[in-house]
Amino acid sequence: MKIRSLILTPIAALALAPMAHAQNGGTMARVKEAGELRIGVVSAEPWFYKDPTSEQWAGIGVAMGERMADDLGVALFPVETSWANAVAGLQANQFDIMFVLDAIEARKRALAFPENPLFYYAMGALVKEGSEAKTWDELDTPETRIGVTLGTSLDLSVTEMMTQAQISRFSSNDEATDAFAAGRIDAVVQFHPALVVQYSRLRMGKVLLPEPVDPVATSAGMRQEDSTEFLDWVNTTFADLYAAGVPDELFGAYLASKDIDPNGIPGLLKEDW
Known part of the structure; x- marks a missing residue:
């Protein structure tokens, strides 16, 4: 199904803190030493969802973080924030990475972003x-x-x-x-x-999806730092996960968990639209 035909029926300015750089060996060294990957999370389905009973976080961003934490052999640690405070939180070293953060020019002046996209949406x-x-x-x-x-x-x-x-x-x-x-x-x-x-x-x-419909690449923000080890690893990992169709897999699984049939709904890989 083409994304331009999707219609489901009875179905102020960005505030950014000054540029900051991580110290003491960089993010990858901190993650390995601490044994945890801290991700920023905010109440926004399907990316992040906090179960009101268990207070456990789920969603596509959390599932992506779990895969990446497993690759590093560390635990995943969600840190609650907001979209408006995500940049400042990263710069203040409150968490290591924030998924589903679009690499707009204003943010790129304050954060580091991988070249490869996380996935696409409209x-x-x-x-x-x-x-x-x-x-x-x-x-x-x-x-x-x-x-x-x-x-x-x-x-x-x-x-x-x-x-x-x-x-x-x-x-x-x-x-x-x-x-x-x-x-x-x-x-x-x-x-x-x-x-x-x-x-x-x-x-x-x-x-x-009002016309014109344009695919938007989303990404993940990280602190700017001298070491590029963490940034390079995220960039390579994003490319591998996208090529393997993992974003669509995670999206479909989350929709199914909410009793939503994913058939006919454009996924997160623009090539399939």
């Missing part, structure tokens, strides 16, 4: 059932109230692209979706895998 919108909008321009009207998650790359994109719509910013994906469910906003803009999961929770509105 910007989508959860809109009211009766909406006839098919393009981003048709959503950009003075009457349209759009919700986006503060501090994400989507926050930046929507701010630049939507010059007429009313933009509301929320601290998490769930808060934005809850505002949609309550009728306080008319559309939620998130990347398509997140919207699929959000729709499965709400069972209202419809998910669409």
Whole structure:
């Protein structure tokens, strides 16, 4: 199924801290010495999900971290943060890596990113059932109230692209979706895998990928440091995992865990769209 045909029915500015460099041998040395890989996590399905009962973290980003920690022979240690604080958290050495962090230019001035992408997704919108909008321009009207998650790359994109719509910013994906469910906003803009999961929770509105649809490469941020050992290892690992189709495997497994049929839903490998 082509991504441009996906429609599921009854189914402020980025704040960055100054550049900082890790010391004492670099991240790889710290990970091996401590015996743990610390990853930043934030409540945002399907990337990161904290079970309210067990308080255990799951999601695609967590599963990716588990695979990489296993490769290094260390334990995985999730550190809770937010999208808005992810850059500062990395620079302050609160965690070693943050998955699903897009390598936009502002972040690249503050963090290190691998050349190879983690995987790809596309910007989508959860809109009211009766909406006839098919393009981003048709959503950009003075009457349209759009919700986006503060501090994400989507926050930046929507701010630049939507010059007429009313933009509301929320601290998490769930808060934005809850505002949609309550009728306080008319559309939620998130990347398509997140919207699929959000729709499965709400069972209202419809998910669409407004034209133009462009694949967006997501990545993982790390501290800038003199040693490139950790960065080089992440870069090679991302290439190997992508070539093996692991991102789609993890996405499909997470959808299945939420009783969502992954068939017909574009995955995370753009070549299959």
